[in-house]
Amino acid sequence: MNSSNCLEPIDFEKVALETLALERHAIEILATQIDHRFRRACEIILQCKGRLVVTGMGKSGHIGRKMAATFASTGTPSFFMHPGEAGHGDLGMLVRGDVVIAISNSGKSDEIMMLMPLIKHLQVPLITISGDATGPMPQSADVALTLGPVQEACPLGLAPTSTTTATLALGDALAVALLDARGFTADDFARSHPAGALGKRLLLHVKHLMHSGDALPKVYPDTPLNKVLYEISDKRLGMTTIVDHNNKLLGIFTDGDLRRLIDRQQSFDVNLPISEVMIRQPATISSEARAVEALEKMNERKITQFIVVDADNTTIGVISMHDLIQAGVN
Structure with a gap:
């Protein structure tokens, strides 16, 4: 007999609603963290003469890739740098004049901490995104953005869920704030999307x-x-x-x-x-x-x-x- 037949039936809709409620609450907590640090982060990125380099390990890295793509398509030159690969040569991507956003919920990712000496040597401004400001990464940052006391939607409290949702939302908030500050228009957006339907709608005359x-x-x-x-x-x-x-x-x-x-x-x-x-x-x-x-x-x-x-x-x-x-x- 399949052991799964012995399990109690699961109310999948109830679990889904509980998950969404926790993630919605994570965004509400994040909103309380938006203060002068957010403004300062935007100012640093706007003053950047190079590129905005986003880095993060694991699930934070997946969120970082999306953030970099959003920045790049909305007027802020950006790319994602994998912190593990950075220690094996990719750190050459980083040059003086860039700005780094480093993502780690714990604020102490070993792979990112290994990059700190060179980031400091290049005098590259560092913006961190973490759960709170107690870890060594935010302690070393020029600006430490925090998510607040977010509870993971994962019932084990292990799989990044609510924290990644909040991080993604924070990245979107930065991108939109920078887009607005740059006076970025629909035509500007289309120029970075020439192959898509939107590009055809906005660029073709x-x-x-x-x-x-x-x-x-x-x-x-x-x-x-x-x-x-x-x-x-x-x-x-x-x-x-x-x-x-x-x-x-x-x-x-x-x-x-x-x-x-x-x-x-x-x-x-x-x-x-x-x-x-x-x-x-x-x-x-x-x-x-x-x-x-x-x-x-x-x-x-x-x-x-x-x-x-x-x-x-x-x-x-x-x-x-x-x-x-x-x-x-x-």
């Missing part, structure tokens, strides 16, 4: 995706309809712009307009000048508009393309919904 130059279909108002159709077929955008001889936009004619014209008139003169059947005042957009804005406006107006014009209504391009979707804009 209409000018990056529009058809322009020789790829831009355009005819003059006196162009006969049969030649207009050649232009539409040649440029393969299902439409053409109609411009005057100064390239000012006058109208648009699409393959859909052609079908509607055929429905209305079973026969028509192929030499008819396009000015007589073109659609005047077509939908336009600026080349500086974000691509996501173009897509949103297309959906709102239930159209599939915009003609791109400058401030003087000069025609400079065409962008279609297909271009936006193919570029991954959504």
